[in-house]
Amino acid sequence: MTFRASVLNILNDFPRASRGEVPVYTVPALDIRTVASCLYHDEKLLLMSVVAADERPGGGSFCVYYSFGDPTHHAVLVLRVVLGEATTFPSIVHEVHEASWYEKEIYTLFGLTPEGHPHLQRVLVHENWPTDAFPLRKDFSWDTRPEMADGVFEFSRVEGEGIYEVPVGPIHAGIIEPGHFRFSMIGEEIIQLEARLGYVHKGSEKLFETLPFEKKVQLAERISGDSSIGHVLAFCQGVESMANVSVPARAQHIRVLCAELERLANHMNDIGLIMLGTAYNFGSSQLARIRERVMLLNERVTGHRYMRGMVVLGGISRDVSDDVLAGALRELAHIHKDFNDVMRICRGNITMLNRLEGSGTIDRTAAIDHGILGLGAKAIGIARDARKEFPYAVYPDLKFEIPLEESGDVYARWMVRVREVPEVFSILDQVIRSIPSGSLRGDMPAALPPNMISHGISEGWRGTIVHTILTDNQGIITRVQVRDPSFLNWHAFGYAAKGGVLLDFPLINKSFNLSYSGYDR
Amino acid sequence: MSLVFLTILQILIAPIASPLCIGIIRKGKALMQNRRGASVWQPYRDLAKLMRKDEVIAYDASWIFRCAPYIVFAATLTAATAVPVISTLGTFTVIGDILMVVYILAIGTFFLALAGLDVGTAFGGTGASREMTMAALAEGAMIAVVIAVVVVTHSTHITMMSASINGSTPLEISPLVLAFAAFFIVLLCENARYPFDNPATHLELTMIHEAMILEYSGKRLALMEWAAAIKLFVFISLAVNLFIPWGIATTTGGGTLLIGVAAFAIKALVILLSIIFIESWMPKLRFFRLPDLLFTAVVMAVISVVITVF
Numbered sequence: 045m046t047f048r049a050s051v052l053n054i055l056n057d058f059p060r061a062s063r064g065e066v067p068v069y070t071v072p073a074l075d076i077r078t079v080a081s082c083l084y085h086d087e088k089l090l091l092m093s094v095v096a097a098d099e100r101p102g103g104g105s106f107c108v109y110y111s112f113g114d115p116t117h118h119a120v121l122v123l124r125v126v127l128g129e130a131t132t133f134p135s136i137v138h139e140v141h142e143a144s145w146y147e148k149e150i151y152t153l154f155g156l157t158p159e160g161h162p163h164l165q166r167v168l169v170h171e172n173w174p175t176d177a178f179p180l181r182k183d184f185s186w187d188t189r190p191e192m193a194d195g196v197f198e199f200s201r202v203e204g205e206g207i208y209e210v211p212v213g214p215i216h217a218g219i220i221e222p223g224h225f226r227f228s229m230i231g232e233e234i235i236q237l238e239a240r241l242g243y244v245h246k247g248s249e250k251l252f253e254t255l256p257f258e259k260k261v262q263l264a265e266r267i268s269g270d271s272s273i274g275h276v277l278a279f280c281q282g283v284e285s286m287a288n289v290s291v292p293a294r295a296q297h298i299r300v301l302c303a304e305l306e307r308l309a310n311h312m313n314d315i316g317l318i319m320l321g322t323a324y325n326f327g328s329s330q331l332a333r334i335r336e337r338v339m340l341l342n343e344r345v346t347g348h349r350y351m352r353g354m355v356v357l358g359g360i361s362r363d364v365s366d367d368v369l370a371g372a373l374r375e376l377a378h379i380h381k382d383f384n385d386v387m388r389i390c391r392g393n394i395t396m397l398n399r400l401e402g403s404g405t406i407d408r409t410a411a412i413d414h415g416i417l418g419l420g421a422k423a424i425g426i427a428r429d430a431r432k433e434f435p436y437a438v439y440p441d442l443k444f445e446i447p448l449e450e451s452g453d454v455y456a457r458w459m460v461r462v463r464e465v466p467e468v469f470s471i472l473d474q475v476i477r478s479i480p481s482g483s484l485r486g487d488m489p490a491a492l493p494p495n496m497i498s499h500g501i502s503e504g505w506r507g508t509i510v511h512t513i514l515t516d517n518q519g520i521i522t523r524v525q526v527r528d529p530s531f532l533n534w535h536a537f538g539y540a541a542k543g544g545v546l547l548d549f550p551l552i553n554k555s556f557n558l559s560y561s562g563y564d565r
Numbered sequence: 566m567s568l569v570f571l572t573i574l575q576i577l578i579a580p581i582a583s584p585l586c587i588g589i590i591r592k593g594k595a596l597m598q599n600r601r602g603a604s605v606w607q608p609y610r611d612l613a614k615l616m617r618k619d620e621v622i623a624y625d626a627s628w629i630f631r632c633a634p635y636i637v638f639a640a641t642l643t644a645a646t647a648v649p650v651i652s653t654l655g656t657f658t659v660i661g662d663i664l665m666v667v668y669i670l671a672i673g674t675f676f677l678a679l680a681g682l683d684v685g686t687a688f689g690g691t692g693a694s695r696e697m698t699m700a701a702l703a704e705g706a707m708i709a710v711v712i713a714v715v716v717v718t719h720s721t722h723i724t725m726m727s728a729s730i731n732g733s734t735p736l737e738i739s740p741l742v743l744a745f746a747a748f749f750i751v752l753l754c755e756n757a758r759y760p761f762d763n764p765a766t767h768l769e770l771t772m773i774h775e776a777m778i779l780e781y782s783g784k785r786l787a788l789m790e791w792a793a794a795i796k797l798f799v800f801i802s803l804a805v806n807l808f809i810p811w812g813i814a815t816t817t818g819g820g821t822l823l824i825g826v827a828a829f830a831i832k833a834l835v836i837l838l839s840i841i842f843i844e845s846w847m848p849k850l851r852f853f854r855l856p857d858l859l860f861t862a863v864v865m866a867v868i869s870v871v872i873t874v875f
Binding site: 209210211212232319322323324325326329330333393395396399545546547548549550 | 851
């Protein structure tokens, strides 16, 4: 992997070790704030993840890994801070705001304190979880059942005359995931929105350490139900790059086919649901129907509506026959025409468009500071897309555009999806027409190389998914950190609701459609 | 046919026929969305089901919450008895004054909002606050419409108004076209239809009417839903018999009554179809735009009055 000279200059003084393809620089705790700040602000690198690992069983100590990605050179580098005897590490929140949520997780799950964090609180775990049980430490067995503690969840409070709170959830009226929203209101206006999540925390990252290999892949598929392919692709690509396995071209094509079908189905769903949020029944029911056509196609192509079990380590699990591919090509053309016909009517409905415009406009600076990803970023004119920034599989050979909108409101997020759909159809068409014959799976080695770090990156339909994978000195996967785009976008989301009215909230919520399960893991 | 029989018929027709109106709207909307939709009789089954079901009532609920469904249902039913449906005869002439009907319905709205506030949940409170905002504006539009009709018919008694318009020439009542448009807007608002409210929403944060009855279940919910259906029927009857009463039975003869029934059914169906069309074609408006729409209704009604007077 190559980097700009200016990036390397910053890191020159620090010892470098190559762990597979990824350069790892060991940086003293005292310097991490300056180095991170330089990489993030001056060199415009992206923060991919901040991951703690308990390396005490191998004779080491707690370590924190900061991964930075360079979208122009398609490369990732890692800064490593070794904590030694300490259980504290310097917080980089003042320099890199989006690191805040990673640090809170490390604080909660490892019991390591980010020193200087301005708003330290536990996340994900319930207040009844004891404050001295840290599930991601190696001396904490996955099946431990701790004593019930008696904690209190502190919401940030807004006080003043005429201010009242509206609690919503965690159980909602529709069939959606659980999450609690606390609105501080004055009249119909939202002063502040705080989302309390963690209701579907399943300890997935701990399970990644304990489950056998094939189950790890299945677990990755189940991180967030509607982006099965996005997550399993990230995990498999991470492990494959670590093991240096080359995936056959046919498998690469079919993986992209699956990933784009997933994007298509979910975009149809969201375009319809946003229209449902305005109570425009024609649009919502038609898009639900078209989405179902895509789901049926998914089943015909892969044998499963959510395409589970298709992607496996080294390639794909089952072949798709030429007949099915030819049929898929015809069906996609029909679906595309169907979609265009429906959208011509929907986009002619000025009242509906007017309802979307100006609702839930996100504060641009706040969004960028929170590291907004995927559709949310594209709606404020930032082309954050791993298919271009960290290309994988056959994406480098495909021609497609990243549609951008500038206004950052519900309309922009709706429009980004509407405009992405033709690109998806184009990608699907290119991929199906160019699928080569050949084998389906590369050979996976019996064991992974020891002391490795790798980043599985894929562009899920919501945004960039990053799985940071570490192996210990025996080549066993010792830590997997899963970053669904919802992890960052949930925090930016509050800034879209602020200043809006409560009546607009369902619409704003649908326009992001973030994953609770992907956040909680 | 005897007047007694006709009176009983006019009293019963609203509660009996009103769920059908809801069923027709739902079926029509489903068809407009290329869905098959439930049978038009489904609202009857829903009511029968809810009547048999047990109730869950919040610990904090006071007598207001417990009594409100009966008061709302009784008020709406009382208003319904005063409105002619198929005949200008056989209504309760004591409360046949249109202002009386409007404010008996307002009693229902008042208790509905109180019940929404009573259990102290956030949704009930926001629903009640929104409902009162809308109700206050809709009342103004409604009264302006009433004045327009009163100026033409020189009466505030509904059956007299109906009969008077029935006997007028088209030229005499032509100013009422605007008042009718205004009345239709009020009808949509008062009955929580688009673009004011979404009667089928699962989005608890955007609801107005549904937010207030969110805590109800079982029999009380059935009464609330039934009352809402009857209220819609009352407004449809008012629209039909105040503005387009032609065909309404003015004697108790069997033949004229049949014509009255048929005329009412056709006209009511046209109004239901308009609602279906609006709800399929139009999304909900922003809440803060709704006062503009109601203000438009007021202006149209006032213009109607001005044209009639001069």
